[in-house]
Structure formats: C-alpha cells, structure tokens
Amino acid sequence: MTASLRLAAAYDCGVAVTDPVSRLAAALTEIAGAPVVLERPGDADHGDYATNVALKLAPTQGRPPRDIAADLAAEALRRELVEAAEPAGPGFLNLHMSDTWLVAALGEILGVGESFGAGTAADPERIQVEMVSANPTGPLTVATARNAAYGDSIARLLSFAGHDVEREYYYNDAGTQMERFYASVEALRRGEEPPDDGYRGEYIAELASLPGDPVPPMLSRIEETLERFRIHFDTWVLQSDVESEIPEAIALLDTYEHDDAVWARTSAHGDDKDRVLIRSDGTPGYFAADAAYIRRKYAKGFDRLVYVLGADHHGYVGRLQALAEMLGHSRNSLEVLIYQLVHLVEAGEARKMSKRRGDVAFLDDLLDTIGVDAARWYLVSRSHDQTIELDVDLAKQRTQKNPVYYVQYAHARIAGILRKAAEEGIAVDLDAPGCALAREERDLVKRLLEFPVLAAEASERRIPHAIPTYAIRVADDFHRFYHQHRVLDSENQKFRLALCLATQQLVARCLDLIGVEAPEQM
C-alpha cells in the first residue's frame, strides 16, 4: 500500500486524540513548530512512520527540506522519541520505532480495552439523527435500507466519539400519498381493484384483511424490519403532531404575502428561492410543517440536527438550513447528509422501483436472501457519494465472497485461540517478548494503533465506509500473522496472546460500528 494513511490529524480536525501515535506526533510538532502528520510508508525500508513536515516548512524557512528533516531527526533522537530517524527522498523524515515502544503501545490498547479510540470529540454535542422517515405506505425497500445503514452507522460513530445521540423517525400520516394508500386498502376491502394512482402488492391485500386503520400494522412491520436490521429508534414523530405548532413557528420566520399565499424569505438565507408556507387556499404546505418540526427539534435542546436524505432530496439542503438560520441557529448546526441512490439491477437490466406498482425489492426479502451482516456491510462499505448498483441475483451468490466474512473470520479465528488458551488455563497477560518482534507482529500492532485517528476521522467526516475498509486491513494483517506464527506454545506466547486479544476487540468494535455481528466461530 502507499503512504497515504493519515495517522495523526489531531491538529486540524478538532478532535482530541491521545493514543501513542498521536502523542508522538504531538512531541514532533513541538520540536518542528508546525503540525506534524504521521503516515505509514508503503515501503518497509521507509521506517514505521514518516512525516513530510520538512517539505512543508522549507518555503517559509528558506532552507533545504532535507536539512530541516536532519535537524528534526537529531532532536527526536536526542529526546529518545524514536529508535532511529533519517531524512529521505526529497525531504521526508522516516522514523523507526523500537520493539519496546510497540509493546508499550499494545499494553496501552489493552489497558483501555473496549474504549480504545472512543471519546475523541473535542466538543461533545447533543445530536439528533433523523433517518429513514419513510411514509408508512409500504414495507421498507432496499433503497431506504441504504439510508438506514448509513444513518445508523453515522449515529454509532458519533456516539462512539462521545456525542449524545438520538435516532428519530419522522413520518407523515396525512397528505396525498397516504390518501392513496388508504384508498387502495379500502378498495380491496370492498372487493375492488386499487385506483390507478394507488398502491398494489401482497402487503396491501394483507392490510386489507385486517380490521381498522392499516397504518399501525404497517408501522409495526416497518419497526420490526428495522429492529431486524439492528436499528433502534428512540423517537417516532408524526407530521400531524407538529402541524399544530405551525403558527408559532411561522411567527418566528421572515415572511411576506404574495398571490394570497404566505412565503418564507428563505432566499435571504442562502436558499435558491423563497418557499410557500401557507398556500393560497389557506392550507399549510409541507414546508410549514418542516419549519414547525425544526423549531421543535431545537426546542428539545439539540446542538446539532442531522438529516439523512437520498440524493433525490439534495435540493432540500438550502431551504432546511435557511429555516435553521431564521429560527436563530447557525445554518451549520443543521446538517444534511446526502447519499447517492441504490439502483437495482436484475439480469443485467435496470429495474425500476415503484411502490405504487408493487414493483419493489423489499428490505426483508434482501435480508432473507443475503442476511443482515452481508446487507449492512454491503450498503455501508461504499462511499455515500457513490451510486450503488445492486444486482439482486448476484447478491445471493455473492454472500460467501463478501469481505464481511473475511473480517468475521479473523474474529472467529482469534476466538478459537483464546478458547483454547482458556481451556489450558493460560491467562492473557502482556509481557515483553522473548525475542525480536517479527514483521507481521509489528505490522499488526501498528495497524491497531491507526484506529483512534481513523475512527475520529470517520466520525468527523461522516464517512462510515472508512470503517469496513480499515477492518479489511486489520483482518489482512491478522491472517498474515496467523499464517506465519503460532500463538500458543510459542516463544512469544504472552505477547502474541495479548496481540490477539487486542485485535479481536478492535475487529469487534469495527463490526459493531457498522451494525455487523462478530461471531465466536464460523
């Protein structure tokens, strides 16, 4: 791999990271007088860590980068921060760490245990993450599953970073879509076909066969699916509930009347154009409910409101932030996370999804065929900026090839070792190794040490897909180590057992952050 893994970005992204690598970076920063970012070089000859700080400083200091690097190296050695340091290439500074340092670092990881990498938020906030929020006109689809997988992982990451997070589901129980939904169910109950613009599908027939309002059973089916998908919502909010608060909200906004309608002057707050609050027929539009809803969210005391929306809603960003601003909050405290859409492919052809036609891939069906772990992994392992093409047929075959099993297998393998160690009465108790650490051991420790900064960055930048990418690297390093070295009955048994335990905890943590299980055996 190439050099570009950032290991210590604590100085420019507002997080408080205190792991061994970040402390090394901090010490070097003090010497250099400028932020030092450490990377892991791709080439083993380039040391354990490297920094380009001398290249950055060269223009302002008016000295050759290699000279600056040499001075830094000398001072770092004098302070015994590193085992060896030398300038290289155009002005990089390559650092070599001792086994002692790595063993101490591993000890530190085990010392903090489950919370390794946690609590990096410099300024913990109360954050509400609103996600999914599909209207209860039908079961959740594969398309909304991405919203759920992405949003929930964001929530888990924020929470891990130390924020106080609440998950909310907002849905509409009135409006055109719901009227069509009701009309469809009622038509079936009368023994008629659903209207042309109504909803079809088996689930409509099922709802029609039940007595009473079809919405509650529909909602509980949605909630069941979400729980199965390992997502729990703290609060469920009906649009009709917030509608009563529309007048109070509008009173706080910058409004005017035009063509018998009431408008919000959102264009004065960064939006493309003004938006209608009250239609000319006197009824409030959807945007008025949004205003009331946002006001209520802030009134509940949240510092930050996160919306998770599909790319088809990206036009909403400006108007929602305008509302936040008009209601007296920073526009940036209302954050809209946009993910690109999921396109279903079947037999090589695009499959159009329409709930009304009943031509949909439901999340439950996907979970039946590929399982929760593979589904969550798959949906969150791509960048949210990337459109996903999901081939439903292929997804079934692909399960065994999904990298999620590669990562889970690493966890299960370690569990096997630890089980056997426990059977033999061997306690995990880190001790200095009896001989020099092997390359695979050093690589694995360094990999584990990447986690705090990586998790902080994933959280700060809202990029949960960085977690599975990293987890594959961890599993990679572990499988290589495992293949090359015996743990039990080896010269370095104590060190290796400790290394295994730390790796297992970290793999489990990564999987948990994306809602995937860590199996004890496979």
Added chain:
RNA sequence: GCGCCCGUAGCUCAGUGGACAGAGCGGCGGACUUCUAAUCCGCGGGUCGGAGGUUCGAAUCCUCCCGGGCGCACCA
C-alpha cells in the same frame, strides 16, 4: 439552462497535496500432520474520462470539455 454526485485494473470499488496508484472479485500457479484453508503466497493486469492551470510535488486543488446519475412545485 441551473445545481449536487460520479468517472481509478476485465467487474465492484478504496485512496480530499507527497516517495514506484491499491484491495476484493474474476483468471493462472503454488501452500493444510499445527490455535479454523471462509486462510496464506506468487503471477498477470492502469492514457486515474480528456485538455489546460496552480505547486518543489496532483487521482486528489482550480477552469473548461466529454460521458452517466439525481434534482430544479402553492407535490409529499
């Protein structure tokens, strides 16, 4: 027309200024008497869509162009 996202290996995708651009899948060839072979090792594979620009240094930043997706309501 305007706005947002994307274009990296045959396929699916990592990589938001640094050293020869990476992984998985697929292809070919090797490795189980061991704590799990759902693993490991090797080989092949690239005009980073194109052209300019900024920089000591660009897949990464800027401009333009080409291609694809999604939006631009007194709908929700």
